[in-house]
Amino acid sequence: MIIKQLSVFLENKTGRLTEMTKILSENNINISAFSIADTADFGIVRCIVSKPDEAIKALKEKHFSVNITDVVCMIVPHEPGGLYKALQILSDNNVPVEYMYAFAFDNAASVVIRSESNEEVIRVLEANQMKLVKASDIYQI
Amino acid sequence: MIWNEFIETADREKLKEIQNERFVKMIERMYYNVPFYRKKLTEAGIEPGDIKSIDQLKDLPFTVKDDLRDNYPFGLFTVPQNQIVRLHASSGTTGKPTVVGYTKNDLQLWSEVVARSLTMAGVSKEDIIQVAYGYGLFTGGLGVHYGAEKVGASVIPISGGNTKKQLQLMVDFGSTVIACTPSYAAHLGESLVAAGIDRKDIKLRSGIFGAEPWTNELRKQVENLLGIKAFDIYGLSEIIGPGVSMECEHQNGMHIFEDHFIPEIIDPKTLEVLPYGELGELVFTTITKEAMPLLRYRTRDLTRLHVEKCACGRTLVRMEKCMGRSDDMLIIRGVNVFPSQVEAVLLEMSEASPHYQLVVNRENNLDTLEINIEIDDQFWSDEIKTLENLKKRFQHNIASTLGISAKINLVEPNTIARSEGKAKRVIDKRITNIE
Numbered sequence: 218m219i220i221k222q223l224s225v226f227l228e229n230k231t232g233r234l235t236e237m238t239k240i241l242s243e244n245n246i247n248i249s250a251f252s253i254a255d256t257a258d259f260g261i262v263r264c265i266v267s268k269p270d271e272a273i274k275a276l277k278e279k280h281f282s283v284n285i286t287d288v289v290c291m292i293v294p295h296e297p298g299g300l301y302k303a304l305q306i307l308s309d310n311n312v313p314v315e316y317m318y319a320f321a322f323d324n325a326a327s328v329v330i331r332s333e334s335n336e337e338v339i340r341v342l343e344a345n346q347m348k349l350v351k352a353s354d355i356y357q358i
Numbered sequence: 359m360i361w362n363e364f365i366e367t368a369d370r371e372k373l374k375e376i377q378n379e380r381f382v383k384m385i386e387r388m389y390y391n392v393p394f395y396r397k398k399l400t401e402a403g404i405e406p407g408d409i410k411s412i413d414q415l416k417d418l419p420f421t422v423k424d425d426l427r428d429n430y431p432f433g434l435f436t437v438p439q440n441q442i443v444r445l446h447a448s449s450g451t452t453g454k455p456t457v458v459g460y461t462k463n464d465l466q467l468w469s470e471v472v473a474r475s476l477t478m479a480g481v482s483k484e485d486i487i488q489v490a491y492g493y494g495l496f497t498g499g500l501g502v503h504y505g506a507e508k509v510g511a512s513v514i515p516i517s518g519g520n521t522k523k524q525l526q527l528m529v530d531f532g533s534t535v536i537a538c539t540p541s542y543a544a545h546l547g548e549s550l551v552a553a554g555i556d557r558k559d560i561k562l563r564s565g566i567f568g569a570e571p572w573t574n575e576l577r578k579q580v581e582n583l584l585g586i587k588a589f590d591i592y593g594l595s596e597i598i599g600p601g602v603s604m605e606c607e608h609q610n611g612m613h614i615f616e617d618h619f620i621p622e623i624i625d626p627k628t629l630e631v632l633p634y635g636e637l638g639e640l641v642f643t644t645i646t647k648e649a650m651p652l653l654r655y656r657t658r659d660l661t662r663l664h665v666e667k668c669a670c671g672r673t674l675v676r677m678e679k680c681m682g683r684s685d686d687m688l689i690i691r692g693v694n695v696f697p698s699q700v701e702a703v704l705l706e707m708s709e710a711s712p713h714y715q716l717v718v719n720r721e722n723n724l725d726t727l728e729i730n731i732e733i734d735d736q737f738w739s740d741e742i743k744t745l746e747n748l749k750k751r752f753q754h755n756i757a758s759t760l761g762i763s764a765k766i767n768l769v770e771p772n773t774i775a776r777s778e779g780k781a782k783r784v785i786d787k788r789i790t791n792i793e
Contacts, residue, residue, distance in 0.1 A: 222740075224739075224740030226733060226738060226745075226768075226770060227770070228769055228770050228773070254740075254742050256742060256745075256746070258767055258768070259745070259768055259769075261740050261742065261745075263740060277552075277735075280770070280771055280772040280773075281770070281771075282733055282734075282735050282738070282770055282771050283735065284735060284738065284739070284740060286739070286740045315741055316741070331740075
């Protein structure tokens, strides 16, 4: 259930993000989920892609600073209260969340969660019958 | 091992006799062959017959880099052009390059001092030495090359750059010694790791590094990356090139080859000679060079000299690693700042790569200092707070070392201009803004 997320350090410079996505495109790598955390002078792109190992190799060749971060992805209903219920389970069980981002389509929404204790997230959510996305599935989205 | 035991372990009184004799002859040659020196010496009220001993050095005039430029290209040569067999020139960042010439004897003397230097680092004819200093007008490549041949080592004259080829030959030829700038050595070490080459597949044992200031922290890093012992070699083209002084296995400062180059330490402001052990500007007088001898040449390098006999048995004076250059010294908000201090801070912190750049500017009549530091894949997590914390720690450690605060910018790897030759550590925008 652990999913490999790419984390890319980017300076705040025009064209840098374009260049990064161009490399992914040229290597025929699809992006399934994407978010940016930004500060005044740099940002970190977090994304889930179809071929994480190939992506990291291609980006490193072009001197991008890339790391792999383990995350978990769960499915919640795309309706009022969907996310709330899921998060209530985590906080009831004292599972800390570092960051998260979500994307919705049709009747469901996917929420990517990063926690210091990913295993705990998986255990707690599964115990509460929440639906998690398998790595093999999300790389195909 | 000692290459020239007679000189390198000579009694200091004996050494002084040799120096005196050579010094007197050199003053004569300068006076009679170079109008520039004749004028300088005459103005100081000195005629060749007055000079008997190196004790009189302190009363003689200095030579500075501008003198070399003013007499561009061959004005300071003491021999006619038909005796010059080699010309080198240093890249002039401002104005004309600095030109140096060598006679046949000068090249022999140069090979001799480099042979002594390499021997200090344990290099012998059993070694394969990869010379990754630039070949060409820069003295690094050819200087080390001829010294290594004199020692009898197998020389790979690969020159600087082309990192892939460097690594390939290092593996295929089994190079045991590498000679290059320390920043390029760090780059080679990083590339080795990046290329996934096992350290067991290379036979490197020693590194001969010089031509730019570097810290002991960078030494440790290069030693770890390449699995070698790193030796410091010092030189400047005006004096001869690499091989003016060199570190022995005790790494207790660099032994200056005083039978050819006489060192002094002066206070750069008062120009007074300082005693052994005090920090000041290094000054050299060459006493054997034929084509272009220099009298009290101000190197701008800041260091200390120590005269106590070394554990290796050499009696030659040792100079400490240079603290920086008196003209590299930045004065920021009234505080003296050396780029080497920043490097030391970064390398003390295990999370930093040694690639950094200082950008000095002036806003509303106030000096500003920004330091760009390249981040390293190994040292960041994707949580903003850890990167912000790292930045704060850089900021704190740099402020406590320099005595002034700096704005820290984390930048992507490989964005600061890499040195196949010398690193561009400082951009001082104040200079252009003021004018």
